[in-house]
Amino acid sequence: MNSPVIEVKSLWKTYGSTEAVKGIDLRVGSGEVFALLGPNGAGKSTTVEILEGHRTRDSGEVSVLGHDPARAEQRLRERIGIVLQRSGVEPYLTVEESVEMFRNYYPSPSPLDEVLEVTGLTELRRTRVRNLSGGQQRRLDVAIGLAGNPDLLFLDEPTTGFDPAARRNAWDMIRNLKALGKTVFLTTHYLDEAEQLSDRVAIIVRGEIARAGTTSEMTALGGTHISFRLARGGESLPPPFAGTLQPDGRYQLRSSAVTDDLHGLTTWARHMNCELIDLRVARRSLEDIYLELVGRESGAEA
Amino acid sequence: MRLLRLTLNQVRYENKAFWRSPAAAFFTFVFPLLFLFITNTIFGSGEMELPGGTASVSNFYVPAIIAFSAISTCYTNIAIRISYAREQGLLKRVRGTPLPSSAFFAGRIIHACLVAILLVIIIVVVGAVLYDVDVPTNTLPAFLLTLAVGAAALCALGLAISALIPNADASPAIVNASILPLLFASDIFIPLDNAPRWLQILGDVFPVKHFSEALQASFNPFETGYGFEGFALLVMAAWGVAGLLIAVRFFKWEPRH
Numbered sequence: 001m002n003s004p005v006i007e008v009k010s011l012w013k014t015y016g017s018t019e020a021v022k023g024i025d026l027r028v029g030s031g032e033v034f035a036l037l038g039p040n041g042a043g044k045s046t047t048v049e050i051l052e053g054h055r056t057r058d059s060g061e062v063s064v065l066g067h068d069p070a071r072a073e074q075r076l077r078e079r080i081g082i083v084l085q086r087s088g089v090e091p092y093l094t095v096e097e098s099v100e101m102f103r104n105y106y107p108s109p110s111p112l113d114e115v116l117e118v119t120g121l122t123e124l125r126r127t128r129v130r131n132l133s134g135g136q137q138r139r140l141d142v143a144i145g146l147a148g149n150p151d152l153l154f155l156d157e158p159t160t161g162f163d164p165a166a167r168r169n170a171w172d173m174i175r176n177l178k179a180l181g182k183t184v185f186l187t188t189h190y191l192d193e194a195e196q197l198s199d200r201v202a203i204i205v206r207g208e209i210a211r212a213g214t215t216s217e218m219t220a221l222g223g224t225h226i227s228f229r230l231a232r233g234g235e236s237l238p239p240p241f242a243g244t245l246q247p248d249g250r251y252q253l254r255s256s257a258v259t260d261d262l263h264g265l266t267t268w269a270r271h272m273n274c275e276l277i278d279l280r281v282a283r284r285s286l287e288d289i290y291l292e293l294v295g296r297e298s299g300a301e302a
Numbered sequence: 303m304r305l306l307r308l309t310l311n312q313v314r315y316e317n318k319a320f321w322r323s324p325a326a327a328f329f330t331f332v333f334p335l336l337f338l339f340i341t342n343t344i345f346g347s348g349e350m351e352l353p354g355g356t357a358s359v360s361n362f363y364v365p366a367i368i369a370f371s372a373i374s375t376c377y378t379n380i381a382i383r384i385s386y387a388r389e390q391g392l393l394k395r396v397r398g399t400p401l402p403s404s405a406f407f408a409g410r411i412i413h414a415c416l417v418a419i420l421l422v423i424i425i426v427v428v429g430a431v432l433y434d435v436d437v438p439t440n441t442l443p444a445f446l447l448t449l450a451v452g453a454a455a456l457c458a459l460g461l462a463i464s465a466l467i468p469n470a471d472a473s474p475a476i477v478n479a480s481i482l483p484l485l486f487a488s489d490i491f492i493p494l495d496n497a498p499r500w501l502q503i504l505g506d507v508f509p510v511k512h513f514s515e516a517l518q519a520s521f522n523p524f525e526t527g528y529g530f531e532g533f534a535l536l537v538m539a540a541w542g543v544a545g546l547l548i549a550v551r552f553f554k555w556e557p558r559h
Contacts, residue, residue, distance in 0.1 A: 088390025
């Protein structure tokens with residue numbers, strides 16, 4: 001990995017008797033899209049807010065672009081952009097004026113037209129903020145985050161509440177940011193979003209990093225699922241498949257020797273003269289791994 | 303220089319947003335003018351005793367409504383608008399940028415004062431034209447100083463109370479509850495000459511009555527000196543400093559949940 005933009009070592013944060021973050025380590029390299037995932041209350045927001053400088057830590061080392069965010073230095077704020085989950089804009093200003101107002105805060109802001117272009121707001125530049133749809137306002141949030149031409153952009157759940165088409169547009173926008181060489185620190189509830197966009201992922205559970213790695217490593221680690229249904233004869237399945245019947249009526253095996261296992265399975269099926277209904281062979285998604293780590297219950301609410 | 307540029311930038315956008323928001327512009331200007339017309343229509347023909355002679359009651363109501371205007375633009379508006387900005391996350395967003403917080407607040411305060419100045423000019427002109435109330439001449443410096451000290455103190459108190467307001471829903475109720483009773487106890491809506499003693503004392507403790515009376519002194523047509531009300535200015539300034547200290551100590555950038 002190239003030089004780190006964010007480096008965190010044994011970060012701790014406690015609220016009263018609740019240990020929100022319990023000694024986590026993180027490294028985000030320059031130009032990466034990094035996703036921090038985790039259920040609500042796992043310490044995700046606390047971690048991000050400490051990195052953004054909105055919250056102080058109890059102990060540990062934190063470096064963002066070579067600065068300690070707890071010191072709230074102007075020089076650091078000039079180089080980062082923060083897109084919060086929920087944040088207001090003056091409703092009676094236009095899109096263009098809102099971005100322009102924030103551009104004025106920075107020593108070397110992004111060109112206005114570029115910001116509007118990347119966020120797809122060019123057509124709406126003279127529209128007042130109060131007349132924008134929810135998705136358009138979210139794009140304005142990102143535009144304001146980009147106003148100062150930041151090296152590092154924090155995106156907190158950028159697509160929550162979007163319809164599928166709007167999400168695809170937002171994804172394209174985030175890919176554009178990566179093409180501009182920005183480092184993006186993403187938090188999201190959507191695992192497909194993290195899988196699509198991020199180079200590396202960390203999953204935080206109960207205040208600790210449960211797993212971290214490149215997105216392809218994470219999914220490769222999970223192995224491959226072979227699953228199918230049977231009309232009859234399940235009791236005589238060969239060894240790796242025996243007893244893999246799931247509550248939903250499918251047999252499912254997490255296989256680390258796909259060729260051999262499939263060969264054994266199809267040989268058996270031909271011999272038994274029974275059909276493997278809806279046979280699927282798929283690499284496990286980030287979502288499967290995530291759900292396994294956080295447990296299905298807390299995963300459902302996340 | 304950077305701070306000045308950023309502050310003026312804030313004032314500029316604050317001003318744009320203000321004039322485009324129909325409710326803000328309407329209530330800020332219409333209420334004080336409405337009170338000016340109503341009070342003068344009902345009571346304006348009466349006479350009142352002033353130090354040095356007898357004048358029409360309009361000489362009381364014009365400065366009283368000037369005080370009311372400064373209170374609603376500097377105190378009420380600032381407090382409510384800051385509470386909303388906090389609730390909507392605007393304060394938190396701004397805090398994540400390199401904009402110094404002093405520029406943000408200075409922008410709000412300067413804009414409120416500009417609006418107040420505009421209102422005061424309108425009221426003074428209306429008072430002179432319609433109700434024959436003399437524009438301060440020899441007392442003009444005292445009038446301007448009183449306005450400046452009063453506006454500064456009210457802005458500081460507006461910031462202070464916005465720091466103590468738990469959420470935006472509660473803000474209009476809290477802000478109005480904090481100021482409306484005082485308006486009646488402070489020589490603004492009604493002259494307090496015959497008010498009971500406790501009401502007089504109540505008015506004396508808070509800065510609003512001192513503000514109103516100092517303004518009235520500068521509108522007294524029989525005043526031959528400069529009309530400076532030293533003690534009143536001191537009380538207002540003390541409240542302003544207290545407000546500023548509370549605001550700095552308790553200010554919150556994020557809503558409490």
